[in-house]
Amino acid sequence: MTTLADGEWHRLHPASPLLRGGLFIVAILGFIISNLRERLLDFFFHVPTYGDDPIDELFRRGAVGWALLGVVVILVVILVAFYLSWRMHTFRVSGEVVEVRSGLVFRSNRRARLDRIQGVNIVRPFIPRLFGAAKLEVSVAGQDANVHLAYLGSAAADALRRDILHLASGARAAAALPAPASTDAAAEGEDWVEHAGTRAAGSALGPSLGSYLGTAAGGIAGGIGGFATDRAHEFFAPELDPDAAPPESVVRIPPGRLIGSVVFSGFTVFVLIAIAVLVWSVSAGGSGWLLIAIFPGLIASLSFYFNRFTKSLRYSIAGTPDGVRVGFGLLSVSNETLPPGRIHAVRVSQPLIWRPFGWWQVRINTAGHSTNKGAAGEAHTTTLPVGTLTDVARVLELILPGFDSDSGSENGRETLLVDHGVRSPGGDDGYTNAPRRAAWLRPFSWRRTGFTIAADTVLLRRGFVSRELVLVPLARLQSISIQQGPIRRMLRLAHLRVHTVAGPVIAALPVIDVREGERLFERLSAGAISSARADTSHHWADPRHPLNRAPLAPPAQPLAPVTPTAEAAL
Template sequence: MTDEHRTDEHRTDEPRTHEPRTHEPALEVLPAEVAARLDAPTRAVLTDPGWRRLHPVTPVLRAWKVVAAVLAVVVGQNVDNIVRLDLPGWILTLSIVGGILLLAIVGAGYSALAWRKTRYRIDAEAVHVEHGILWRQQRRAQLDRLQAVDVVRPLLGRLFGLAELRLEVAGGSGSKVSLAYLKEEEAQRVRNALLAASAGVVVAEGEDAPEAPQREVVEVPPTRLLLSTLRSGLTIWMVLVLVGLGVGCWFAQSLTPLFGSFAAVLGVVSTVWQRFSRGFNFTVADSPDGLRLSHGLLEQRSQTVPPGRVQALRITQPLLWRSAGWWRVEVNVAGYSGESGSASEQSTTLLPVGTVEELGLVLAIVLPDLGTGEESPLDVVRAGLTGTGTDGGFTPVPRAARWLDPVSWRRRGYRVTEHAFLSRNGRLVRGLDVVPHARTQSLGVAQGPLQRRLGLASVVLHSTPGRVKPRVDHLDPATAARLLTEQSLRSRAARAGSGPERWMTT
């Protein structure tokens, strides 16, 4: 079932949003002397143009990471050897403290040298960052390919009033540009300038771009976030594992099973904690420069996703959330495609847990017009979230699909509106994928060996790499072929009519 054979594929004529154009690279890594010759002067977007350095405290904040990483590797791999030395306690203590101090000095020295060799400059076209100790490099990020701007305030950085500015640029893995660390006021000022330049807003010479006003739309209460975390499948598995270990220790009359599984238990507990910590004080706001997200307990993060940068959207509801009527929203954004694991979940979560009403408010920002005519967009989404068969105008899959998906085949189906493609799936974990026609990268038809025997096929919509992977499984082959052709035409037409990358230009 998992081994698929692709029988056909259509690609739109327009370039993929997450891939840089050949004549206008979104991100380049060039030798400094070459970049200097190619970089023609353009209008400055800050009142103090020219090359600038990061905050002088940056080496201190980076040195502890070097110390922690080395200690984790060295101590973790040599615990038994250290114990076998059988040294007096005071000698062992002095050795450990001395080693930590030596690592701190070396780490701080290296970080200070790297800080002196790092500088950045912003003009109306791109962000330029020079770095490197032995080999000098310059990274150039095109502002019209800017996908998101994040202001990250780690716990230690907040003690010094510093923040990290992360620029997510279309271009896949390795396209992120980081400015760490800046004073919080400077980070906000640079962020405003970047978003204004990316939108095509022209600010008078000698003036800084003002911060765009925002309207708070949704705020997730901490109690709801805590309850949703406790009612997640991950928490249930953690409780079952702990109960199983307790029973194992009781029968073995020993704590050996607990110690043997300590790393796994710690990993699960850490994952549950991170989910709560990342979603703490989660707010969604609307602004002229895009969608604004703010969240975090220990590490506070403020994200700004410019208009039109959301490539695909997925709404899910785990079984344990059904009685409370809670939903989770995740998105694909081109700049976050290179992240994985918890970083990807943190970057692409649009709403960690929300009601249907809050879901409607968020959708009104991300997809203001689904093209449903006189029908309410929220009613169409509701049918996709909870309906079966032909509910809400969805096209269901044939009865033959029950042999491959006996639990949720009645839930599977799709609907095409004027501006978006919706795919419905899942019974235990309900799901709805929404892809704007203009953001479809390519399309394909896949058919596994069992599908061929049953006369079924799947249509796959290729979006920017991310957590949302839209597709419609187990369709009739004729329906799949027709959908492939029609959706390709819709996507091409939508791209032709889409607005400029700099959304405030005409």
């Protein structure tokens, strides 16, 4: 354990106000001054504008000193504001919560209970990476409820994440294995962390900045060289921490496949349609308004492709003692650890345009990031951007216990059900499928619409044009609903939905036999209650929990596979 998790209040990196937005403020201020300097000089010094450079006029009037004094006053005001912002922004990590206090005029206090943590994410934006800084984000359930620590030293952020996960796991400190870098991180923490109310021995970047500036023995040149060397090492080092995860990712995405997945997408179809409309308009001699309306959007689409490609580069996923570690990004990188039991639903999907290449995508629902909109939410809910079925099996093995990719193991049935769920056209393959009369509502996909239960997880299969398989652990299930409108009532069908936390994964079957739906409703209700009672993932490493002492006894009435009725098999 480092000094960051001692329950005392600590301050962030002294440059945090600048890294959080100060650079943008300084740039805007410089832009305003450069464009309005004539008006500013005329306002303060009554300098007439005759077409000469106002700076030359200041020299002629002898007002250079006053101008420099004004610049110094502005800089002092900015530095004082940054200092007060940093001074009032403190955090602490105790055995129960992660808490952050911030604000000078309007105070803010955020708390994240350790047993409710959904993930711990370290984000390294491009500019802070140049200074060796990183942002640590503790994800908890709720809308905009995450706790952010922006910014910490890069090594300190890694050490603090290990401490938070160690405390959240419920493991006893004496029984826990010490991380190889913990001692070094603790020593480094003494240098860069400032306790609230005391003065730090160094900056919040710690020795990574103070020692790099050089000492009398090392010299300034050696200090700058060491700083540059460490920054280069951080940029090109593997994203997975070898002390906390295997150094190799279980899945590797070739750059060619990644480019293909970005190009062969629905957005590309939209772009091609826009280009076709634009060419037709120009060739037909139409008015220029269409060119003005569409052409800028086509230019902007290039940035979309670039961002999608760079954000998915250096993708890595591996198992750790504290959950699944997922990393991605080239310029701005993100590395998140998802503790056990924090994944509420999984979707394996294949768009039609990917079918000739055999590519699949895996997305998840989590309570921390699933409600985020735009690219940020998509990045944090995508555990496999693009991969083969072998890659899908490896990812499922990490994020869902019981789905071992080794077909020769005792979990071979579950692996076979996953394979049938994504590739089988339907039939007698272990799934309870929709009856033939469902073709009136789903003429193409009714054969693939079905469900089954395995390894305390419900599997829902659907889709013909875009194939999908949704897996929901029974312990994470929140509710089940069955709906039946007038048309489905006439066809003796129903619409079933399994509710989880909000996110991109929707666990629903549009058509199902009403009798099978009622049976599934009862089985899922009973299975969810028993699985939730036996779930100990909130303290996954606590030796006092039965999960870490001995295997759990099987339930009194195990969930037997559903056998299709004669009516459903018609």
